[in-house]
Amino acid sequence: MATYPWLDGSLGSDCGGSIRDPAVVFGVAGFRPSHDGIQEENTLVPCPRFQRTGYLTRDMKTLYDLTRHAVRRPFDDRESWRPKRVIAINEYASGRADVDELFTKTAEKLAKFLGTELVNVSLEDTWKRTNPVKTDKGFLAHYAKTFMTVVRKDYYDSGAKFREDYQRKFDAAPFVVQTTRYLWGGATEPLAEYQRALLEVKEHNAWFSENIVDEETIMVLPRFSLDRRDEYLPDPWKREWMVWDSNLHASIGGYPNLMMPIGQLPFDSEISQRQEVFPVTLAITGAHGTDLAMIRLVHDFLAEHGPATGVQPGKSAYPDNMAF
Template sequence: MTADPTVWRVNGMPLAPATGRGPLDGLRVAVKDLFAVTGFAVGGGNPAWLAEALPAAEDAPAVARLRAAGAVVQGIAHTDELAYSLSGINAHYGTPPNPAAPGLVTGGSSSGPASAVASGHADVGLGTDTGGSIRVPASCCGLFGLRPTHGAVPTEGVLPLAPSFDTVGWITRDARTLAAVGDVLLPPGPALAPRRLFCLGGTSGAAATLGLPVTEVTLSTWDDPDPLLLAFRRVQAAEAWRGQGAWIEAHPRALAPDVEGRFRFGAQVSAGEEADARARIAAWRAELLELLGDDAWLALPAGGPGHPRGLGPAGRDDWRRDTLRCAVPASAYGLPSVAVPTGASPPAGLALVAPPGADRALLALVAERLAGDVSR
């Protein structure tokens, strides 16, 4: 069968074989086009970037670990340009299909890996999550996805966006595979479940399926998310511009206008504004961790459903803000968060957010309570 060019930049049978045997034997991985894969250039979702990139001399550590554990790289899957979008729309390569909701986008920026997993052409989507780019496509496609604690999985060999928030994450059709990948990629950590869940955004019904006591709460940053979203945007954009601004200046109009605009916003962020934004984020993080204490996690919408594939720029901006409201707290605070399907149609998942280092506990709870396969 011909590979869908809106999903895959390049694929094979497989593209790169396993280098060892282990718990992931035979699993097929769709690698987001930000990761180094030996012998292939990183394209970053942009033809001009790809044209100047050299083949990687070695795998990114995350890719190497998966291959050593028995997984194969099925192919390199598309991303939103330089990972700085959330819809899954790429002006150069198209919009990958969402098998769970054909009229809607997959969400991004791990759009290609999510589509490959949702369609059954891969078992694992290896991607990145800076502002929601694992959890949002997982939610929009009815899949499972983990954003780990910031720094828990190495990001070497991965094209950066905003290093203060960048994480390596993954997407699967079932909870047990999600946990199996975690066993390979995550450092050791406790696997103790919380005693209760605090719920935002009317998620108590979905959260109750996990079998824990639930309590509806409110947070100022949820009721009025704009201050947190602005602080996050300033830090993210400032870092993104420092990383890629010189290339963007040298390649005018190489990016879609909305993506380039996000990068150029970073050039306008002053050092004082960035420092103030970081201080605000740190204060809000401390407040949330104090609320959670030692025995509670947070449940909130994971974002989704995806917006209509033909939605115009204004509508996409509104959808983006609503989605970031759900995704940014874990991103800004460096906390682990797992998106799980709820059975809603069209898909819109539930996100659990835990204190730092509780990645394995998140995966253990989800694998125990939600172990069914949601493939279609």
């Protein structure tokens, strides 16, 4: 999508961010639709509880058309829906001053476009104040293991027939990549851990819908990436998997999650030894079923306030290599 002008749209599977994260890295529009936690029709995926087809395009009009035709679920005739509240989560600040400045300026314009104001909310303070599960842990600590505990068990279970068929035919265990071996290792975890994680999914979804993103609210947050292609990850057993990520609200809760390119910023590249630009994204999470309304809202906002309703392919997402 970021390279070839003849490619209008593409799709792929998204469990914890496999569509949304690439959208952020390459500065294109990415979207994960609403879901109900039931396996998507006509799909064969390793974690059907959370995995959904997501979409990538360079412009919001194409993303709207692709989503409208491809997503097999009703949208409750909610295309005229507009949120009345826009919140930013303190804990999800980017940690980079220029990114946060561009994000805040854009988020404030979006809120004004909707006739409201941007409200900053602390996830941890809200969790502590409501204390839904009577725990001494903060939100991020309480849910650190939830997503991956479920994913590893479901991943193992979904591969059962493959492993059985392979063993029967070749009298050997299949050779798989290290990440898959790590994920299959979730089967050795106590069943009680998995059951507790499933309960935490339900707890999170009820709490999040009541206290963060309700029917009249959207959550916005900044996203960017300066990871390099020559930086290699350690083997899976040495990585830190059990952490919470902002993507996971949508992954386990079924909320529509839209990656909206909002500009690009300069940085000094260690590779080219000169100044380059990197894309910045504003991520939006809304209530269930507001998918098309959210994309239409973003299109209309970008058409009025810029930088553009779409990006161009190639090295720079915007004309003349401009930064914002």
